[in-house]
Amino acid sequence: MTYLAKPKLHHPTLACNAIGFTRRDYEGKISTLCAGCGHDSISAAIIQACWELDVEPHRVAKLSGIGCSSKTPDYFLGQSHGFNTVHGRMPSVLTGANLANRDLIYLGVSGDGDSASIGIGQFVHAIRRGVNMVYIVENNGVYGLTKGQFSATADQGSVSKKGVANTDSPLDMVSMALQLGASYVARSFSGDKHQLVPLIKGALTHRGAAFLDVISPCVAFNNHPGSTRSYDYVREHNDAVNQLDVMVPRAEIVVDYAAGDTMEVQQHDGSVLRLRKLDEAYDPCDRLAAMNLIQQRHAMGEVVTGLLYFDQQSNDLHGHLNTVPVPLNTLQAAELSPGSAVLDRINASLR
Ligand SMILES: Cc1ncc(C[n+]2csc(CCOP(=O)(O)OP(=O)(O)O)c2C)c(N)n1
Ligand code: SF4
């Protein structure tokens, strides 16, 4: 007999964060994914990031599409809001929810199939509009749920489990996000939680469109020699440009890096991103340089990871539209319909 429910009781000695939650309070149901799937490590990193940031679970809205990756919101933040949309439609549902209630933290989780094929039109518009969200693509180069067909992000020449080479050019979602104006762009690897957890924390504290491409090996269909999305390939070709720390205002800021090796930037919510440079020449505030480096290293078979770009002056969709500061879903009839006298004044001003 299989038991798929986690025990509700917690050990009394489990550590609590500043708002009294244990790490287990941020978990969801037991995962039904294949043992070793990279997506489960990303779920664990999301749980860790939210716990460390003292995020109130009821303030998070998780949205996803269809795919193994899109199933994962069931496996974390079980006390948060969730909406599992249809294939490729997560970005528009997230945009609508964000417009109605700007007070929630929006976490979009998708796959390379979900976002780079059927949902590509939705992805580009959510990013270019600067929707305030964390958009994570769990990128394994295949359609895992439908048994391992190449996705649009699969590298040309990479070989399927059955030995067939992919002949199409890959679509790089990081380069696209940069070109579309995302204000926080990062790439990481599901097998590197030391890099991934701070990148998720930085994205959660960022205002604007934060995009994370996380290489996440599919152990069932894309983890063999010849694949460029396998654990071995990514470990051997990972080229990290920096290492991020996120310090929230209440935390003591401990300096442990040599001066000159780091750069700090304050986010809108008061948190500080501290970047330790691993590649001295890399400037994460230069969008064009980021695009160049990613393409150059990709041509060499390298996978560039880290915080690739952020915009210190970032804004979001509500800022662009100049909406009122309160959630639109709290406006009352009197505020939405100010009456004929106001309408007459507006009409008169247009004559
Ligand atoms: C409209 C529609 N077309 C096709 C499908 C079949 N389908 C389900 S998941 C999927 C691709 C999933 O790939 P990805 O987003 O990369 O997720 P993964 O399983 O790899 O994590 C497809 C094509 C569907 N569910 N709905
Ligand atoms: S099929 Fe691939 S993507 Fe889906 S759960 Fe299994 S390992 Fe993960």
Ligand SMILES: [Mg+2]
């Ligand atoms: Mg996939």
